[in-house]
Amino acid sequence: MAGSIWERFTxxxxxxxxxxxxxxxxxxxxxxxxxxxxxxxGRLTPEELDERSDQVVQAKTLRELPxxxxxxxxxxxxxxxxxxxxxxxxxxYRRQRQEALFSFITPTLICWVIWxxxxxxxxxxPLFVMIASxxxxxxxxxxxxxxxxxxxxxxxxxxxRRLESQQRKxxxxxxxxxxxxxxxx
Numbered sequence: 001m002a003g004s005i006w007e008r009f010t011x012x013x014x015x016x017x018x019x020x021x022x023x024x025x026x027x028x029x030x031x032x033x034x035x036x037x038x039x040x041x042g043r044l045t046p047e048e049l050d051e052r053s054d055q056v057v058q059a060k061t062l063r064e065l066p067x068x069x070x071x072x073x074x075x076x077x078x079x080x081x082x083x084x085x086x087x088x089x090x091x092x093y094r095r096q097r098q099e100a101l102f103s104f105i106t107p108t109l110i111c112w113v114i115w116x117x118x119x120x121x122x123x124x125x126p127l128f129v130m131i132a133s134x135x136x137x138x139x140x141x142x143x144x145x146x147x148x149x150x151x152x153x154x155x156x157x158x159x160x161r162r163l164e165s166q167q168r169k170x171x172x173x174x175x176x177x178x179x180x181x182x183x184x185x
Contacts, residue, residue, distance in 0.1 A: 005034060005073055013062035023059050031056050034069045037087050043072065089151035093144065100140040104133040 008030045011018035032053065039049045055068050111126035140147065 005030065005069075009062070009065075011062060013065050019061065019063035021062050023062050023065060027062060027065060028056050028059065031059075031065050031069055033091055034072055037091050038069075038072045040090075041087060085152050085155045086148070088155060089148045092151050093148050096147065097137075097140050100137040104130075104137040107133055 038044045111129045
């Protein structure tokens with residue numbers, strides 16, 4: 001999961017060429033997600049959360065965002081990492097649950113509005129939509145620990161692939177450097 005926080009930004013705010021760019025709402029959401037996770041883990045007080053959230057709202061450029069979360073992420077070399085995969089997995093699970101809830105509410109409301117406008121008093125067919133979309137929400141909401149464990153496994157797989165890819169790149173560069181050194185000698 002290394003680097004995943006910074007990969008979620010539209011442009012990595014740590015790079016000088018990006019730092020001057022205006023921060024988008026999605027960039028601010030990334031920082032707010034980190035703050036929310038830190039607060040849930042007890043690493044921020046309510047006052048600190050409010051203060052930092054205000055800073056996020058007031059931030060105009062990407063340069064202003066990293067200092068807000070600097071003490072909440074671990075830097076491994078040049079790559080920041082969240083404190084643990086469990087926290088990131090819980091955050092992703094909350095997002096999945098929220099998406100499932102919206103996937104339940106939106107079609108349900110639309111169908112009930114259509115039903116009430118066109119055939120109020122007839123057979124309440126929106127119940128079928130409620131049941132179908134509600135089952136997914138119930139599945140997500142009741143399978144919390146399994147979902148979090150699955151997300152953690154996915155994060156570990158991604159981290160392993162990233163490290164393997166990085167090692168392959170370093171190995172591929174190795175012979176080139178040796179050839180350059182031989183040519184210079």
